[in-house]
Amino acid sequence: MERYENPVVTVLKYASLIVASIVVLFPIYSVFVGAFKTREEFYSSGLSLPDNFFNFDNFVRVIEIGRLDIGFMNILTILAVALCGNILFGSMVAFAIGRFDFKLKNGIIGLFLLGQLIPTITTQVALFSVVKSLMLYNKLAVAMVLYMGADVLQIIIYLQFVRSIPKDLDESAMMEGASLFRIYRSIIFPLLAPATATLVILKTISIYNDFTVPFLFMQDERLQVVSTAIAAFVGPNAAQLNLISAAVLLIFIPTIVIFLVLQKYIFSGVTSGAVK
Template structure:
């Protein structure tokens, strides 16, 4: 409701009161120009595509190794994933910032991409649960035909993990889309703004343009809500299957 109100109307009426007209799109036009929302959408899309592709590739490979092979450090690696999930991200930011700076990734899109490549424990458990439902006989038959381990992963394991991959893609996309901390800390340049940090154009230390903020939030919410509504069945299916562990 507030996204369609003028500055004067917002100041003089209750926030729960309907606007004079739902055809007032001035706020949305101003948001596109002042917040450079077109650039923010593009930067966000680049980060999501690059990070999700790398994340899925690494996640499926880690799950394949931990789910199909027995080796000495297997329990230690699994334990490390679980232990690190209890460490608050904020406590590691000094070390992370130093690494990003030394790799010359600061103030580039690569900072957000690289920081989102890692496999989380939730992602790992979802993949492992699906992997247990894939018969080992498929691997053995492929080996008898002379297929290498990587080819087995590429032609058998990865395609059969598609339902889990769809779940991971949606969860990861929403996480990156909503993340404000990483872009704000590692990509402060105006040209590297993303949808979350673009909201800062309408807020300062002394005041906030709430009618503009409302319009910006609405424009940012719509794409991810549409994505979720179309693919929510994959989210629930993947999480339920991965929750057994």
């Protein structure tokens, strides 16, 4: 039997969906159309479409003036090292905590969770002192170290997945003479592919969009990343919004590509094919 639905409720439902879609898509639309406008056209035409969608002058100026080539190279280097560290350390720690019982185990997990509750901004003064004492200030390595150690999101994500993997797999491998490291390398880590994909997406977006760490600890222009490169188009009295729109559009593209490539792994089963 078909359920009767009040027409008023149906109208309100679709109206709310339309409003929500507009709210979500409006910033993307404004950035997209603004990236192809000249400065005069940007301030005079409002949200209307640009006169020429083949006007790439803003993108050329962004790359030349903002040195986005250096920004992309630096952020890709930081991402490669930081993500490898997050994946390696996070999966190893989660394997140890999720598979073995030892003293202070619950206390360690509690400290990991407590670290997530402390606002990052409250630790900047102490963090700056630590960075200076380690002689990492104004070096690319400072971002790599901070992104690997200042966030325990990877441990929390991996721990939930490790706990869902049957321990029978470990026992079967031990009966065949496999060591603990072999179990981690050949059984546990391959089954953590969905967690790794989730971690890569979340950490990439977080590191890619972060402005605080590069701004505070990497003042040298040669160390700028894509987030700090946009600051070159913000003056003391006004901002060049058409150039900022072009820069945001260029910076936005890699995030979309990464998500489209890795999204299928997020929804795959954690133990898919394990028995085979």
